[in-house]
Amino acid sequence: MLVNLRDVCAIAEQGNMAIAAFNTPSLEAVRAAIDAAEATGYPVIIQHAECHEDITPLDVMGPSMVALAERSHAQVCVHLDHCEHLSYMRRALEMGFNGVMYDGSALPYEENVANSVRAAAMCSGFDCGLECELGSLGAREGDVLSDGASAPEGGSGATYTDPVQACDFARSTGLDILACSFGTVHGLYRGEPHLSFDVLERIRERVCVPLVMHGGSGVSDDDYRKAISAGIRKINYYTYGVKYAGEAVLDLVDARRKADNSATVYWHDMTTVAYERLTADFIEVMKVFANGADPQAS
Numbered sequence: 578m579l580v581n582l583r584d585v586c587a588i589a590e591q592g593n594m595a596i597a598a599f600n601t602p603s604l605e606a607v608r609a610a611i612d613a614a615e616a617t618g619y620p621v622i623i624q625h626a627e628c629h630e631d632i633t634p635l636d637v638m639g640p641s642m643v644a645l646a647e648r649s650h651a652q653v654c655v656h657l658d659h660c661e662h663l664s665y666m667r668r669a670l671e672m673g674f675n676g677v678m679y680d681g682s683a684l685p686y687e688e689n690v691a692n693s694v695r696a697a698a699m700c701s702g703f704d705c706g707l708e709c710e711l712g713s714l715g716a717r718e719g720d721v722l723s724d725g726a727s728a729p730e731g732g733s734g735a736t737y738t739d740p741v742q743a744c745d746f747a748r749s750t751g752l753d754i755l756a757c758s759f760g761t762v763h764g765l766y767r768g769e770p771h772l773s774f775d776v777l778e779r780i781r782e783r784v785c786v787p788l789v790m791h792g793g794s795g796v797s798d799d800d801y802r803k804a805i806s807a808g809i810r811k812i813n814y815y816t817y818g819v820k821y822a823g824e825a826v827l828d829l830v831d832a833r834r835k836a837d838n839s840a841t842v843y844w845h846d847m848t849t850v851a852y853e854r855l856t857a858d859f860i861e862v863m864k865v866f867a868n869g870a871d872p873q874a875s
């Protein structure tokens with residue numbers, strides 16, 4: 578069933594947990610995320626990033642995401658991730674997305690505010706919550722997400738979210754949830770992630786809306802728990818899931834070729850293995866993000 582972004586984050590707030598937000602630019606990923614939600618009993622967010630348009634267009638992915646979410650008995654929010662163009666956002670809203678992110682984090686502050694206000698006005702005619710971003714994770718999210726390249730350790734060029742500005746931003750824009758930068762990066766970590774919980778706690782003290790962690794895969798369970806304790810309610814998770822799925826496909830090909838050097842490996846064998854690996858990974862991380870919350874309570 579469809580549950581909008583505001584309501585899904587309210588469930589997270591009540592349970593002192595974070596909702597997993599999986600980027601799903603393939604049918605295997607959509608199915609894995611929804612099946613993981615059904616298996617664990619926790620709500621899930623499935624999201625399409627504007628920069629994934631070249632992997633699978635919104636016109637193809639969006640209606641499939643909405644249809645599969647509607648017929649599931651799990652609580653599913655269908656969300657647009659890192660949208661930089663309001664015309665693209667409108668298309669998602671008209672398809673039935675019930676969460677959208679306007680990302681003006683690369684723009685000067687005033688422009689980010691002005692466009693986020695426009696995004697909020699656009700959402701008001703729909704059953705849809707709005708996420709906006711302040712601060713930058715360093716490498717442009719779009720670049721990293723679209724080519725899967727590794728992000729620099731510590732996010733060179735990263736700007737942590739300013740807690741005082743975050744308060745003004747939340748008040749001025751009408752956003753429902755705030756994506757903030759406190760040390761995570763999109764893509765593969767080249768070393769240990771170093772998160773600044775101090776920054777996160779100072780944002781939490783000043784901003785009362787739910788907070789979002791981007792660059793959420795590849796972080797230790799301990800850091801996930803600390804981030805949740807400091808107010809993170811949505812964790813965006815992509816790179817490490819698709820890395821594990823890619824490795825599972827390579828293992829399959831290796832095993833088949835070892836048994837028979839000229840073995841044919843069909844595409845559907847690969848998508849099946851990828852789906853199974855993604856599902857297992859998603860179940861595991863959803864349990865960590867649940868932070869001990871009772872699935873019956875959600």
Ligand code: 13P
Pocket residue numbers: 600658659762763764765790791792793794795813814815816817
């Ligand atoms: P990762 O790809 O680093 O997990 O980040 C996902 C993300 O933040 C999508 O917005």
